[in-house]
Amino acid sequence: MLKRQHLIAGEWLDGSATFENQPIDGAPETFQAGNPDLVERACEAAEAAFDSYSATSGAQRAAFLRRIGREIEARGTEITEIGMRETGLPEARLNGERGRTVAQLGLFADHVEAGKHLDLRVDEALPERQPLPRPELRMMQRPIGPVAVFGASNFPLAFSSAGGDTAAALAAGCPVVVKGHSAHPGVADIVAQAVDAARQSEGLHRGVFSQIQGGNRAVGEALVRHPAIRAVGFTGSLAGGRALFDLCARRPDPIPFFGELGSINPVFVMPRALAARGGEIASGWAASLLMGAGQFCTNPGVVVLPAGDRAESFIDAAQEALDAAPDQPMLTPGIAAAFRAAREAMVANGRAETRIARESDPRHAAPALFVTRAADWLADTTLHEEAFGPLGVVVLARDVEEMQAVARGLEGQLTATLQIEEEDAEATAPLLRTLERKAGRVLANGFPTGVEVADAMVHGGPYPASTNFGATSVGTLSIRRFLRPVCFQNIPAALLPAEMRGAPRP
Template identity: 65%
Template sequence: MTDFAPHGKHLIAGEWVAGETTFENEPASGASDTFSVGTPTHVDMACAAAEDAFWSYGYSTRAERAAFLNAIADEIEARAEAITDIGSRESGLPTARLQGERGRTTGQLRLFAEHITGGAYLDRRVDAALPDRQPAPRPEIRLMQRPIGPVAVFGASNFPLAFSTAGGDTAAALAAGCPVVVKGHSAHPGTGEIIAEAIHAAIKSCGIHPGVFSLIQGGKRDVGQALVQHPLIKAVGFTGSLAGGRALFDLCAQRPEPIPFFGELGSVNPMFILPNAASARGAEIGTGWAGSLTMGAGQFCTNPGIAVVEKGADGDAFVAAAKSALEKADGQTMLTDGIAKAYRDGQARFTGRNAVKPLLETKSEGRTANPNLFETDADTYLQDHALGEEVFGPLGLVVRVNSADDMRELAKGFEGQLTATIHMDDADADAARALLPVLERKAGRVLVNGFPTGVEVSEAMVHGGPYPASTNFGATSVGTMSIRRFLRPVSYQNVPTSIMSDDLRDV
């Protein structure tokens, strides 16, 4: 399949549904397409269908769900060229990036299929009956994880495939046995539509209830509000801005039945360059930082926006190398006009600020972003909260400190992060050992001698962290452990084997 022309409709319970009003996407290249605007009525239709689907899908076998996840991956791969074409036109992302992201999307679907087939995620436990125990007998008690019900997923702007329609949240929820209603991101509705077509084809080939997946496009805040407040929705997965995520989080908490909101919101992902590492290879680390900072125009939630390094010649070499590499970097197309404007506004927060030194200031126009670099000291950073706010784009801030001990005190002042990185040599072990307890309280993932912009989809990955990095520090949105968000433990006491599910019986 190479040609794809969006029809611009919502997919609701197996039917392509038009709306009364429309909007147009804003592609980075080529002509725009027209799409239906979602409404709270569409939300109600999708949620009702999801609840109806749960009574069969939520009690399907692990093998059936694994086959469904693999079928979705197959259908996505069958549309590979068309997905890359529409994704590139809408987002401006290069072909290689979208091909890699498509592989990640299908890979995580297949990983979840394998994960649930094994059954370990069910965390099954059995307390055998002790009828002769004194002073009171103990009944048999079995425990198993069960799906929670319909889940709402909000597509992300910066990952039109891996964090959107069939992304990690959708894959984890479907693997758990939860139907999904996706609120598509208006930055890439055509990409969302073709992925929805792939899921729709898998639903039909596997004989799954069509209400197991719906996609609602566009819409104002009323659509998002209606979705998170719908009484049939039992959890929400979200990747996006701190302001938008916090607003939805508050709505979830204010419901008559509050539900968990798993929001991945924002992070500056600080790096700490310890003294011996700076002395031995400061320039190398600085060049690597520049590469990570500008990867994908800096539009990664793990973008390392802050580097902490000591004052002095070694720190100067690190800064000089980073600046030199950034000066050579070309401007890059950002995902949307709105994101590009937000990047320019973020740069403006640093320009002309007291005790913030511009090291590299550039002008970005339209949808193009050029890198920028600033420097300040630890005291200024700790006193000015705005310096710690995420700038979504290729902007870096260097924070200079007097010693490794000062790094530890500075680290205590950071808010919650997705990642924190230590660059160290063997001679830095004592300083790193002192720093690590602080960083593990601040971040969901701690790296040593690397850059955080690559997030492995695996068993041990945590993509989350203390607020404001995410709204639930005990969860991850990447890796197989993310399935836990859409499960809850149920104990079964003295339940006869004749009415148990196979999963509970076969322990």
């Protein structure tokens, strides 16, 4: 059922070269590779689609999003089968991620159908006001234009072809051009078929959705530089995201780059919590660290706790849990190699004590565990770097004050976690104030892996966690990234957008 081609404005096209996926086992499959000419065609089609698609109602977009969800579900078995081959992810994980993706499409459909994304505001005219009259002012959020979306390596569904960025842009009324990730082109192929089937069923313009597979760096650069593209959504590495961010900023007309670039997601274990349930927390931390072979952007790579006998017991419990864990497949050979390099760099760092650092075969990763003191952590920022995989670092602080110093020394994070008991509240209050400046989501007595798709969710944070601290890539607020406020002053009702015509007066 694979097309193995690029979907450009409703047509399946070849490129000028090919590439192969890297399955966990079995023979690789060949796909057409993208080039700048295909980017040009896709972006021109997206621009041509903008006028009609941006004028659709919330109900029409909702129907489109729900239809995409149904088309994805209809192909669920195919998606899971090829996803398991390409990524090494288990069947349950892929089925769960598909369910999350479809539920997200449904949530966004409900949101825009109810008009919650519009933020309608009306100030009635005051012609008799002195010393000057006031005109009638009506404000609403409007779509910004075609959006480029880069698929993520670690989420073949939830953050890729029809994932959060695509769903948010389509919900906002913006056509989308997707750059599929080469880690899972088969999954991207089938999902693009689902989106295009939904587009045809709903009678929408052919340029509303296009997808380009593979290709070298020039393809991504051409996409973010194209004058039709008005924003970019990206989930990936700091280096790759920063390069694209800089390209967006250097355009003659700079555009927003919504990049989610990674995080070490620190966990702070307060003294009473450590005393009451240190072993339980250690086991939970290890399980969260191992989930998906540590290939989550919310992987809690660092835990901070007060030094002492209870800390040593915590480390022993975590080490026991990690030692017992089997090697796990990584998404790609390249990701596995990068993990090994990060682990070896930590082994070579004289400020970190190695507790676990066993070898594995080239496509798998074995858990790793290191321990360092807070003073060394603060002195050496290389210890703060994300290792994309099941690698954990325990930071031992002299006391709560030094734990606070560690928090102040953090770079921007997607999440920060507090393990606390009621008796820890007074000591935790200053730490919480620091962490809310450092992270987009702060949670208590849990672990950050698992991001709920909901109205109140924030998946973003200060740089380098993301490139726009005021945005989220998960939840209904993510739709706002692809809207901008427009004020209509004294515009006749017949000319206003349909949703604005019925807006109530204040």
